[in-house]
Amino acid sequence: MLARRIGYTLLIGCFHFILNGQSRPITLGAIPEITGSHKLTSNWSVTGKIESRHAAFAQQSNGDATGYSYVRTDVQLLGGYRINPFLGAAIGYQSILHADGPMAHRATQQLSVVLPYPGYRFAHRFRTDQTWQQDDTPRFRLRYRFSLELPLQGLEVDPNEWYVVFSDEPVLDYQRSLFFENRIGTIVGYVFTSGNKLETGLDYRLERIGTAVFGHEVWFKLNWFTSW
Amino acid sequence: MISNMLNSYIKAGALTSVMLVIGIVSMHAQVKYEGEQKVNQSEVPPAAIDWLCSGFDNMKRLKWYEQFSTGQRSYEAKFKMEGYRYSVAFDTTGNILDIEILLKRAEMEQDALQAIGQHLDANYDRWRLRKIQLQYTGTQPAWDEFLNNKYSDALQVKYEIEYYGKKDDSRLLWEGWFDKTGEFISKRQITTKSADNLNY
Numbered sequence: 003m004l005a006r007r008i009g010y011t012l013l014i015g016c017f018h019f020i021l022n023g024q025s026r027p028i029t030l031g032a033i034p035e036i037t038g039s040h041k042l043t044s045n046w047s048v049t050g051k052i053e054s055r056h057a058a059f060a061q062q063s064n065g066d067a068t069g070y071s072y073v074r075t076d077v078q079l080l081g082g083y084r085i086n087p088f089l090g091a092a093i094g095y096q097s098i099l100h101a102d103g104p105m106a107h108r109a110t111q112q113l114s115v116v117l118p119y120p121g122y123r124f125a126h127r128f129r130t131d132q133t134w135q136q137d138d139t140p141r142f143r144l145r146y147r148f149s150l151e152l153p154l155q156g157l158e159v160d161p162n163e164w165y166v167v168f169s170d171e172p173v174l175d176y177q178r179s180l181f182f183e184n185r186i187g188t189i190v191g192y193v194f195t196s197g198n199k200l201e202t203g204l205d206y207r208l209e210r211i212g213t214a215v216f217g218h219e220v221w222f223k224l225n226w227f228t229s230w
Numbered sequence: 231m232i233s234n235m236l237n238s239y240i241k242a243g244a245l246t247s248v249m250l251v252i253g254i255v256s257m258h259a260q261v262k263y264e265g266e267q268k269v270n271q272s273e274v275p276p277a278a279i280d281w282l283c284s285g286f287d288n289m290k291r292l293k294w295y296e297q298f299s300t301g302q303r304s305y306e307a308k309f310k311m312e313g314y315r316y317s318v319a320f321d322t323t324g325n326i327l328d329i330e331i332l333l334k335r336a337e338m339e340q341d342a343l344q345a346i347g348q349h350l351d352a353n354y355d356r357w358r359l360r361k362i363q364l365q366y367t368g369t370q371p372a373w374d375e376f377l378n379n380k381y382s383d384a385l386q387v388k389y390e391i392e393y394y395g396k397k398d399d400s401r402l403l404w405e406g407w408f409d410k411t412g413e414f415i416s417k418r419q420i421t422t423k424s425a426d427n428l429n430y
Contacts, residue, residue, distance in 0.1 A: 039426050045399075049430055080430065086401040087394060087422050090429060116425040125428035149428050156295060157308075159423065160265025167427065191427065201427060227426045 027217030031057035031073070032224070033205070039229040044084075049092070051078040055221070063217070075099045080110065089115050098133070106135035120157045125149040127171075139178050147171035149187075165191050167201070175210075182211045189223065201225045266295045266306070274305050277324025282307050284377055286316070317363075326373050329366040330390065338362060342389060345412025354395040360403075361392035392420065 035053035042048060055073035080094030091113050098106035112129040126148055133141040149169040153159040169187040174180070189203035207219040271279060274294050282289075289309040297304045297319070304327060307318045315332040335343065350357040365388045368376075372384035387410040395404055406417040 037426060037430055039424075039430075045401075049426065051430065082429070084401075086396070087403045087420075092429070112429075114429045116422075116428050118422065123425070123428065125425065127429065151428060156266045156268050158265065160267070163265070163267065189427075196424065199424075199427065225427070227424070229424055229426060 027061065027063050027215065029057050029060045029217070029219045031055060031059070031220075032222045035223065035225040037225060037227045039082075039227075041229070047082040047084070049080045049082060049094075051080075052076070053078075063215075072101045074101060078108075078110070080112075088117055089113070096131075098135075104136040106133055106138075108133045118158075121153070123151040125151070141175065141177040143176070144174040145171055147185075159191075159193055161193050161195050163193055165193070167191065167203075181209075181213065184208045184211065187223075197229045199227045201227070266297045269294050269296045269305070274307075275320065275322065275324030278305055278307070278320035278326075279324075281320070281324065281326055281377070282318060285318075285380070286311060288312070289316075325370075327367070330363045333362045333364055335359065335362065338364075338389070339410070339412075342408065342410060342412035346389065346391065346406075346408050346414075349408075349412070349414045350393065350395065354397050356396040358394045359391060360394060363390040364388075365390050365407075388415065 033053055033055050035051060037049065037051045039047055039049040052075065054075045057068075057071045057073050059067065059069060060071070061067040076096055076098050078094055078096040080092045082090055082092040084090045092110075093112075094110045096108040096110060098108060100106065108131050110129060110131045112127060114125060114127040116123060116125045127146070129143075129145040129147070131143050131145070133143075147169055148171075149167055151159065151165055151167045154164040154166065156163060159165040167187065167189040169185075169189070171185040171187075173183040173185065175183055185205060185207045187203065187205050189201045191199055191201040193199045202222070202224050205221040205223050207221070209215075209217050209219055271294055273296070286309070289311050292307060292309040295306045295308065297306055303322050305320045305322070307316075307320075309316055317330040317332075319327040319330075321327055366376075366385045367388070368382065368385040372382045375382040375384060389408045389410070389412070391406045391408065393404055393406060395402060403420040403422060404417050405420050407415040409415060
């Protein structure tokens with residue numbers, strides 16, 4: 003029963019991708035991540051994140067295809083403040099180390115709300131970020147993500163239990179002109195201890211919607227969350 | 231080109247290895263385990279099932295959970311009946327422990343609600359009720375009377391209230407217990423579960 007629920011969740015992730023056809027530019031790859039959080043006081047915390055992006059396959063709209071390529075590694079540090087048990091704010095800095103090209107710098111600001119109910123939690127995350135890179139125009143983004151977390155073995159997600167997370171994140175992106183992007187996530191997670199959980203799943207991105215370079219990206223995500 | 235590919239694989243492998251090592255070391259930290267897990271009815275003491283079926287008719291969406299708390303175990307039946315959400319707790323031998331019914335603010339005794347509001351006003355700068363439950367506890371004779379008559383005056387009535395309270399710089403979630411008149415009994419802080427995966 004549990005295995006069936008996990009399988010259906012991952013299948014839903016694949017379904018979004020299959021619906022949109024194969025004629026657009028497409029990138030398939032993996033993003034392993036590790037996120038570590040430390041509580042400094044009852045209200046202040048610091049979170050560090052490292053993620054690395056690897057494309058296993060990329061095809062352009064003209065049909066040219068490439069195999070494996072290392073894309074980039076992001077190193078992020080955020081300072082968080084808990085306004086109340088449900089609402090938090092964070093600001094941070096991210097270094098984006100591209101495989102080719104100069105390093106980019108990103109500033110991030112966010113507000114997030116996590117609301118627990120018996121049998122589920124849902125979260126709203128509002129984020130803005132600004133990215134600068136040598137010899138390139140600055141990039142500005144406005145993002146909103148809705149997430150729904152469902153425990154698979156009880157009313158809350160406890161240690162030694164599985165859960166799923168469904169999320170959708172529309173992104174408004176401005177760099178020389180305005181673009182719209184949408185990201186859909188279907189994730190399966192397992193809590194080892196109250197401070198350690200592992201998530202895996204698919205992150206399906208529709209890039210530059212409504213433009214000539216509209217394309218798909220499908221990333222297999224593997225994320226370790228640790229806190230102390 | 232081959233050396234570039236090898237460099238890429240080495241970077242990916244190194245990052246994954248670091249993640250795994252940090253994860254394995256973190257997993258060995260000792261933590262207190264408290265929680266609940268859904269169980270099949272076949273795993274519940276038969277005495278608990280018999281008591282529940284004798285005490286309640288027309289239960290809808292009945293689900294059983296095993297509760298773990300600092301070395302103690304119990305079983306809880308959750309169901310809907312006549313528009314209300316019920317939780318009925320039993321010990322591991324099937325003896326009833328308590329009945330809890332989820333209420334809306336308007337369904338509470340208004341005098342008790344007013345007394346609770348006055349207590350919270352006196353102790354917090356700002357507060358908000360999140361969940362109200364009516365709780366019945368009692369002795370075995372009181373529960374036997376409940377089974378026979380579907381009601382018993384001998385059962386003790388309390389309110390279990392989940393609320394958010396702000397006092398100075400402290401903004402916390404609490405679980406408070408009040409008697410049937412709204413007089414404060416005790417409270418404990420509710421620890422919210424980590425939400426890093428939803429926040430970041």
